[in-house]
Every structure is written in C-alpha cells, then in structure tokens.
Amino acid sequence: MSDWVTVATQSDLADTSRIETFSDGVFAIAITLLVLELHIPELEPDERLWPALVDEWPHFGAYLTSFAILGIMWVNHHSMFRQIQRADRGLMFLNLFLLLWAALLPFPTNLFAEYLLDDTIDANVAAAVYSTNLTLAAISFSLIWWHVLRRHLVDHDMTPAQQRASVLRYSIGTAFYAACIGLSFISAPLTLLVQFLLAVYYGFEQLRTRARPGV
Amino acid sequence: MSDWVTVATQSDLADTSRIETFSDGVFAIAITLLVLELHIPELEPDERLWPALVDEWPHFGAYLTSFAILGIMWVNHHSMFRQIQRADRGLMFLNLFLLLWAALLPFPTNLFAEYLLDDTIDANVAAAVYSTNLTLAAISFSLIWWHVLRRHLVDHDMTPAQQRASVLRYSIGTAFYAACIGLSFISAPLTLLVQFLLAVYYGFEQLRTRARPGV
Amino acid sequence: MSDWVTVATQSDLADTSRIETFSDGVFAIAITLLVLELHIPELEPDERLWPALVDEWPHFGAYLTSFAILGIMWVNHHSMFRQIQRADRGLMFLNLFLLLWAALLPFPTNLFAEYLLDDTIDANVAAAVYSTNLTLAAISFSLIWWHVLRRHLVDHDMTPAQQRASVLRYSIGTAFYAACIGLSFISAPLTLLVQFLLAVYYGFEQLRTRARPGV
Amino acid sequence: MSDWVTVATQSDLADTSRIETFSDGVFAIAITLLVLELHIPELEPDERLWPALVDEWPHFGAYLTSFAILGIMWVNHHSMFRQIQRADRGLMFLNLFLLLWAALLPFPTNLFAEYLLDDTIDANVAAAVYSTNLTLAAISFSLIWWHVLRRHLVDHDMTPAQQRASVLRYSIGTAFYAACIGLSFISAPLTLLVQFLLAVYYGFEQLRTRARPGV
Numbered sequence: 001m002s003d004w005v006t007v008a009t010q011s012d013l014a015d016t017s018r019i020e021t022f023s024d025g026v027f028a029i030a031i032t033l034l035v036l037e038l039h040i041p042e043l044e045p046d047e048r049l050w051p052a053l054v055d056e057w058p059h060f061g062a063y064l065t066s067f068a069i070l071g072i073m074w075v076n077h078h079s080m081f082r083q084i085q086r087a088d089r090g091l092m093f094l095n096l097f098l099l100l101w102a103a104l105l106p107f108p109t110n111l112f113a114e115y116l117l118d119d120t121i122d123a124n125v126a127a128a129v130y131s132t133n134l135t136l137a138a139i140s141f142s143l144i145w146w147h148v149l150r151r152h153l154v155d156h157d158m159t160p161a162q163q164r165a166s167v168l169r170y171s172i173g174t175a176f177y178a179a180c181i182g183l184s185f186i187s188a189p190l191t192l193l194v195q196f197l198l199a200v201y202y203g204f205e206q207l208r209t210r211a212r213p214g215v
Numbered sequence: 216m217s218d219w220v221t222v223a224t225q226s227d228l229a230d231t232s233r234i235e236t237f238s239d240g241v242f243a244i245a246i247t248l249l250v251l252e253l254h255i256p257e258l259e260p261d262e263r264l265w266p267a268l269v270d271e272w273p274h275f276g277a278y279l280t281s282f283a284i285l286g287i288m289w290v291n292h293h294s295m296f297r298q299i300q301r302a303d304r305g306l307m308f309l310n311l312f313l314l315l316w317a318a319l320l321p322f323p324t325n326l327f328a329e330y331l332l333d334d335t336i337d338a339n340v341a342a343a344v345y346s347t348n349l350t351l352a353a354i355s356f357s358l359i360w361w362h363v364l365r366r367h368l369v370d371h372d373m374t375p376a377q378q379r380a381s382v383l384r385y386s387i388g389t390a391f392y393a394a395c396i397g398l399s400f401i402s403a404p405l406t407l408l409v410q411f412l413l414a415v416y417y418g419f420e421q422l423r424t425r426a427r428p429g430v
Numbered sequence: 431m432s433d434w435v436t437v438a439t440q441s442d443l444a445d446t447s448r449i450e451t452f453s454d455g456v457f458a459i460a461i462t463l464l465v466l467e468l469h470i471p472e473l474e475p476d477e478r479l480w481p482a483l484v485d486e487w488p489h490f491g492a493y494l495t496s497f498a499i500l501g502i503m504w505v506n507h508h509s510m511f512r513q514i515q516r517a518d519r520g521l522m523f524l525n526l527f528l529l530l531w532a533a534l535l536p537f538p539t540n541l542f543a544e545y546l547l548d549d550t551i552d553a554n555v556a557a558a559v560y561s562t563n564l565t566l567a568a569i570s571f572s573l574i575w576w577h578v579l580r581r582h583l584v585d586h587d588m589t590p591a592q593q594r595a596s597v598l599r600y601s602i603g604t605a606f607y608a609a610c611i612g613l614s615f616i617s618a619p620l621t622l623l624v625q626f627l628l629a630v631y632y633g634f635e636q637l638r639t640r641a642r643p644g645v
Numbered sequence: 646m647s648d649w650v651t652v653a654t655q656s657d658l659a660d661t662s663r664i665e666t667f668s669d670g671v672f673a674i675a676i677t678l679l680v681l682e683l684h685i686p687e688l689e690p691d692e693r694l695w696p697a698l699v700d701e702w703p704h705f706g707a708y709l710t711s712f713a714i715l716g717i718m719w720v721n722h723h724s725m726f727r728q729i730q731r732a733d734r735g736l737m738f739l740n741l742f743l744l745l746w747a748a749l750l751p752f753p754t755n756l757f758a759e760y761l762l763d764d765t766i767d768a769n770v771a772a773a774v775y776s777t778n779l780t781l782a783a784i785s786f787s788l789i790w791w792h793v794l795r796r797h798l799v800d801h802d803m804t805p806a807q808q809r810a811s812v813l814r815y816s817i818g819t820a821f822y823a824a825c826i827g828l829s830f831i832s833a834p835l836t837l838l839v840q841f842l843l844a845v846y847y848g849f850e851q852l853r854t855r856a857r858p859g860v
Contacts, residue, residue, distance in 0.1 A: 448665065448669065448723060451666065451669050452669045452672070452673055452719060455669060455670055455673030455674070455677075456673045456676065456677055459673060459674055459677040459678075460677050460680075463677060463678075463680070463681070466681065519720070522720055522723075523716075523720075523848055526716040526720075529676070529716075530709075530712055530716075533676060533677045533679070533680055533712070534680055534683075534708075536680050536681075537680050537683045540685060541685055544685055545694065550693075551693065551694075551695075552688075552693060552694035552695075555693075555694045555695045555698075556694060559698070
C-alpha cells in the first residue's frame with residue numbers, strides 16, 4: 001500500500017489550490033448574492049422614488065458593510081493560504097466551517113437591515129445575530145491558523161514568538177467582533193457603523209503591513 | 216486523422232482539471248444558494264423577533280444539514296478526482312448526473328424544512344423526497360467510481376481486493392441513504408437528525424482515514 | 431512598440447484558459463440557478479403534498495431538460511475550446527454572445543414550465559420562446575467554430591474536407607433547434623420531449639464519437 | 646524576518662491569478678444573476694402571453710445592456726490584468742472597489758427597467774442611479790490603472806507618453822458615463838440606448854485595436 005501513500009502525499013501539494021478555488025467561489029457568490037436582498041421600494045401614491053430610495057439606507061448600509069467584510073475575509077483567506085503549503089482533511093473541514101459563516105452572511109445582513117431602525121428590542125436582537133455570525137467567522141479563522149501552525153502546514157519557519165504573535169492577532173480580531181455582540185444591545189445603528197469602520201481599518205492596517213514588509 | 220487522435224489523447228490529461236473546476240463551481244453555488252431559502256420571519260402584532268427566529272429552527276437545521284452534506288460531497292469529489300488521471304466522456308456525463316442532484320438539493324431542503332413539523336403524512340413525503348435526492352447523489356458517486364475503475368482512469372494500480380473494498384464502501388453509503396427513505400415514513404425530524412449525524416460521521420471518519428494513511 | 435506586441439502574442443496562449451474559466455463559471459451558475467425556479471406548491475385545504483408535487487411535473491421536466499441542455503453545452507464548449515489554442519477579441523465577444531443565451535435560459539425555462547399545460551396559444555408561444563433561445567445558442571456555437579477556423583486559432587491542421595464536415599455538423603444541430611420553433615406551434619409538451627431526447631442523443635452520440643476516436 | 650519577506654515577494658507573482666479567479670467569479674455571477682430580475686408577466690383575463698412579453702421590453706433591454714456592459718467590463722479587466730504582473734494590497738482593495746459596482750449592477754438594472762417608461766421624474770432618477778453606478782465602475786478602472794502605473798506593477802515598460810495616453814483613454818470612458826448622468830434627466834430611454842451603443846462601440850473599438858496590434 002506504500003504506492004497509495006506516496007501518491008496521496010505528493011497530491012497534497014495540489015490540494016491547497018483546489019481548496020482556494022472552492023473558497024474563492026463561495027466568497028464570490030456570497031458577496032454577489034448580497035444584491036438580491038436589495039429590493040425596489042414600493043411607492044405610496046404621490047411618493048417619489050428618490051426619497052423612497054433614501055429611506056432604504058439601512059439596506060444599502062448593511063449591503064456595503066457585508067460587502068466590505070466579505071471582501072476583507074477573502075483578502076485574509078488569500079494571505080493565510082498563501083502561507084499554507086499542504087492541506088490535510090482537518091484543514092478542509094475547518095475551512096468548510098469558515099465558509100458556512102461566509103455563505104450564511106446574506107441572511108443576517110438582510111435581517112439587520114430590516115430591523116435596524118426598529119425601536120424595540122428586535123433591532124438589538126437583529127444586530128446581535130449579525131455580530132454573532134461575524135464572531136463565528138473570526139473564530140473559524142483563528143481555528144484554521146491554530147490548526148495550520150500545530151500541524152506544520154505552513155511553508156516557512158516561524159519562531160515560537162512569531163507564532164504567538166500571529167495567534168494573538170487573530171484572537172484580538174475575534175474579541176472585537178465578540179464585543180460587538182454586547183454593543184448590539186446598546187445601539188443597533190452604532191453596531192453597524194463600528195463594524196463598517198472595523199472592516200475599513202482592517203483594510204488599511206493590512207495595506208500598511210504590506211507596504212513596509214521589512215519592518 | 217491520427218494527428219487528431221494524438222491531440223485528443225494528450226489533452227485528456229488536462230480534462231480532469233476543467234471537470235473539477237466546473238464541479239467546484241456547481242458545489243460552491245449550490246452550497247451558497249441554500250441561504251436564499253432562509254426568510255425573515257413575518258411577525259404577528261406583539262410578537263418578538265427572537266422567539267420567531269427560534270420557531271424557524273427547521274429551516275436552520277435543514278440549512279446546516281444540507282451545507283454539511285454538500286461540503287462532504289465536495290470533499291469526497293475532491294478525494295475521488297485526485298485519484299483520477301484521465302477523463303473520458305462517460306466520466307463527464309456521470310459527473311453531470313451527480314451535479315444534477317447536488318444542484319437540485321436546495322429545493323428538497325426547503326421542502327423538508329417547510330413540512331418538518333407538519334403532523335400529517337406530508338412531513339414524511341417531504342423527508343422521503345429529501346432522502347431520495349441524497350440516495351441518487353450517493354448512487355452517482357458509486358457509478359462514477361465503478362466507471363473509473365472499469366476504464367482504468369485512476370492514476371495508480373489497485374489490487375482486485377482493494378477495488379472491491381472501495382466499491383463496497385460507496386455501496387454502504389448508498390445503502391445508508393436509501394434506508395433513510397424508509398426512516399422518513401417513521402419520523403421526519405429523526406430523519407433530519409440521522410442525516411446530519413451521518414454527514415458529521417463521514418467527516419470524522421475521513422479525517423481518521425487520512426490521519427493514519429499508512430494503516 | 432514591438433515589445434508590447436511580443437508580450438501580447440505570448441499572453442494569447444494564456445487567454446483561452448481565462449475564457450474557459452469565465453465560461454465555466456457562467457455555465458455552472460446558470461445550471462445551478464435553475465433550481466430557484468422550482469417552488470414549493472401551495473396546498474389547498476385537504477390537499478396532500480405528494481399529488482401537488484406530481485402536478486408540478488412540467489417544472490421538473492423543464493428543469494431536467496434545461497439542466498441536460500446546459501450540461502451538453504458545457505461539454506461541447508469544453509471539447510471545442512480544447513482544440514482552440516489562441517484567443518482573439520473576436521472569439522471573446524462571440525463567446526459572450528453564446529454565454530448570453532446560456533445565462534438567459536432559466537427565464538424561458540420557467541416560462542415554458544408555467545405555460546406548458548395551458549390550453550391556449552400561450553403554451554405554443556412559451557415553447558417557441560424557449561426553442562428560439564436554444565436556436566440562438568446553437569447559432570452562437572456555429573459562429574464561434576466558423577470564426578476559429580477562419581482565423582486559424584485551432585491547435586491542429588484540418589483538411590478543408592474535415593473543416594466542412596465540422597461546420598456542417600454544427601449547422602445540423604442549429605437546424606434541429608430551429609425546427610423546434612416550428613414544432614412549438616404544433617404541441618408544447620411534444621417540443622419539450624423532443625428537446626430532452628435531443629440532449630440525451632447528443633450526449634450518447636458524443637460518447638460514441640470519443641469511444642472510437644480512431645474511426 | 647527576511648525569510649518572510651522573501652516568501653511574500655516570491656508569492657506576489659502568483660497573486661494576480663487568484664485576484665483574476667475571484668474577479669472572474671464575481672463578474673460571472675453578476676452577469677448570470679441578471680436573469681433573476683426577469684419575471685413572467687402576470688396576465689389579465691383575456692390577455693395573451695406574447696403582447697404581455699413584448700410590453701416587458703424595458704426589462705429585456707436593460708438586461709441586454711447590463712449583460713453587454715458587464716461583458717465588456719470583464720474583457721477590459723482581462724486585458725488590464727494581462728499586463729499586470731505583480732499584485733499588492735492596494736491593487737486588491739481597488740479591485741474590490743470595482744467589484745462592488747459590478748456586483749451591485751443587477752439592482753439599478755432592475756430599478757431602471759421598472760421605471761423606464763414612467764412619465765414622472767422617477768424615470769430620470771432611476772436612469773441617473775444606473776448611470777452613477779456605471780460611472781463609479783469606470784472611475785474604479787481608472788484608479789486601478791493609475792495605481793498600477795504608479796507602483797510599476799505592469800510587466801512591460803511604457804514611455805511616459807504611452808502612460809499618459811492610456812490614462813487619458815480611461816478618463817474619456819469615465820467622462821462618457823458621467824455625461825450619461827446628465828442625459829438621464831433629459832430622457833431615460835435615450836440614456837439606455839446610448840449606454841447600449843457605448844458598450845457595443847467599446848466592443849468593436851477593442852476588436853479593431855487588437856486586430857492591428859502593430860499600429
């Protein structure tokens with residue numbers, strides 16, 4: 001059976017690329033499906049289209065936030081997998097766990113938009129559902145990175161200090177999103193704003209990291 | 216015409232990768248389209264959002280089960296095609312037959328969720344339709360593997376005993392799903408639970424298989 | 431500017447693969463979106479689910495036919511592009527013209543299913559719209575192949591006789607689908623049946639062609 | 646940390662291909678999702694299907710225009726990225742900004758079609774929203790190209806004059822679409838016609854450019 005083992009090991013190098021293709025597909029589809037939650041406003045008699053569109057701003061705001069977050073997730077996934085040279089089944093299943101939360105995001109996005117301006121506890125519940133989805137996605141990223149380090153699937157050697165630093169970085173992201181679950185019960189619109197700014201910050205922070213790679 | 220033949224044969228090596236790309240696309244789209252079946256609950260006057268969401272658990276349960284099953288199907292497809300080195304038209308059409316059932320799954324998923332808690336025979340019918348879809352997908356996998364062995368399209372030599380073992384393994388999976396058609400007429404919720412656990416079991420079983428490849 | 435020309439020419443070899451990836455994406459999405467046109471039947475009081483599902487057979491029949499046709503189109507596209515080594519802009523735009531009809535197919539599929547059993551001229555109109563879509567897709571295939579031969583973009587030499595034979599073959603397919611437009615005004619269900627059988631025949635015919643490549 | 650830097654730099658060459666795959670996915674999904682905005686007309690009693698379909702021409706016109714525009718955008722993206730050899734994070738985020746407007750297009754397409762024949766200011770507003778979306782997409786293309794030139798990410802040397810010419814070309818496209826925002830307030834149907842013709846012109850103009858690459 002050693003022949004089989006050899007084949008399997010050799011093919012492992014090809015694995016990562018098919019995981020990436022599949023993941024790119026799910027990210028691309030989820031990010032594009034978001035548009036299906038935008039509906040043409042139904043006008044009352046004597047109502048004009050422009051103010052009716054402006055009234056829909058929670059849907060556009062939630063659309064933009066989820067688009068930015070899925071975009072950042074894709075960029076992150078991209079960066080992470082560029083460092084991963086070999087895939088095992090554990091990585092495939094943890095990756096599926098991440099894709100579950102990415103693919104689900106259009107639903108809480110719609111829920112959040114629909115209840116954002118509601119003046120009852122329902123607005124907070126919708127915001128908390130959205131934040132929980134993001135937190136679970138952040139946890140999935142942490143689990144993947146932790147698994148990858150533990151199984152030595154990365155393509156370069158990191159010192160223990162560097163490994164701790166990288167794990168810490170993912171944990172901080174997770175803590176931020178978890179804090180948003182709490183924030184949801186204070187103000188739903190503020191939660192959306194913070195999450196949008198968080199996505200923009202992550203975008204710029206990563207830009208900066210790459211702009212000075214030697215630091 | 217020998218020139219044409221040579222070209223065709225040489226290109227056959229490239230074939231598998233385009234079948235895989237197309238299949239990855241269909242799996243990725245089907246798994247992501249599942250979210251479109253989740254709808255925001257319409258609240259009665261004085262109803263709150265959270266209990267209304269909890270009442271929707273059959274939709275979330277069916278979503279999670281179908282997501283897990285399509286994920287496992289993709290991982291299986293991945294493993295199977297890693298061993299296939301050449302593609303013929305027969306493989307392409309059997310693969311399309313498999314994709315038919317993968318792409319169709321969002322429909323019975325929605326049907327199953329909608330009727331899961333119905334207290335008439337309709338719940339059993341919906342469960343049986345869902346189970347039949349899964350059984351046909353399992354049969355497609357068996358047909359592909361049987362075709363691949365018969366046409367020597369795999370990239371390594373298997374002894375007749377190993378071939379019988381691998382065919383038997385696919386047959387057992389098919390038998391499990393077929394048994395779920397019967398189970399559907401006993402209890403629809405139990406059928407959903409068994410199918411979810413079956414997907415989780417297959418996930419772990421495959422993890423174990425790969426963790427000890429030399430055994 | 432000769433540097434630019436060299437670069438462009440060299441990159442042309444890579445072109446085909448990105449056209450194929452994009453086309454695979456459109457085919458995979460269109461074939462998977464078909465499922466969104468299947469709806470859960472709304473039951474009348476005292477109606478059971480199973481007979482209501484059976485009454486929906488036009489939708490399942492149209493789904494299966496369109497799935498088979500898009501599957502065959504993908505296989506055809508695959509075979510055709512395997513022989514194309516270089517892409518020019520003309521090929522890209524003709525390919526977009528083909529993708530237009532592939533991507534549009536879910537709409538006439540739904541229309542056809544909805545009106546299949548209508549006892550007015552509307553059934554014939556719906557069938558004719560569906561057949562016209564297929565005819566335009568077949569014409570697109572012919573145009574691509576004609577363009578490819580004329581611009582010598584194929585990767586092997588064909589004799590003029592072989593070229594005429596291959597062009598004739600595409601023309602026959604187009605003529606069959608065009609004849610279905612006429613058939614639509616005789617019987618809508620018969621048109622669906624013929625189109626399904628045509629797809630199955632093309633599948634088997636291609637299987638046979640490849641099984642004896644040396645003939 | 647020099648090891649990490651080396652790895653990152655070397656991997657940069659692979660980057661572009663994954664950005665292209667992701668972008669191809671988004672373009673392919675957006676172009677295929679357009680079909681979901683086409684609905685079967687609901688017939689009045691005694692109304693026939695054919696005239697009802699003909700009445701839907703704004704939806705078919707908007708579908709065709711958006712399909713052509715997204716197709717041209719994909720071809721443009723293709724041409725642009727063929728010249729880009731290395732990707733940095735800035736390119737990834739500017740590309741996401743472009744994909745935002747590509748993925749959003751099905752919404753204003755539907756809005757435009759729905760209000761095209763409205764005899765109030767609403768028709769002009771819908772046309773202006775559509776034109777603004779296209780203008781923002783054109784601006785994104787300009788930003789990407791400007792960034793790519795400034796960071797020397799292209800795979801060949803352009804003289805300053807060639808660079809200015811290429812930037813000017815993108816600016817002219819942007820100006821055309823911006824002018825359509827103004828035109829929207831004169832006539833909505835004319836705006837749709839101009840945008841369709843603009844897409845066709847760009848298609849042919851690019852065909853011509855490539856047909857004589859040495860000029």
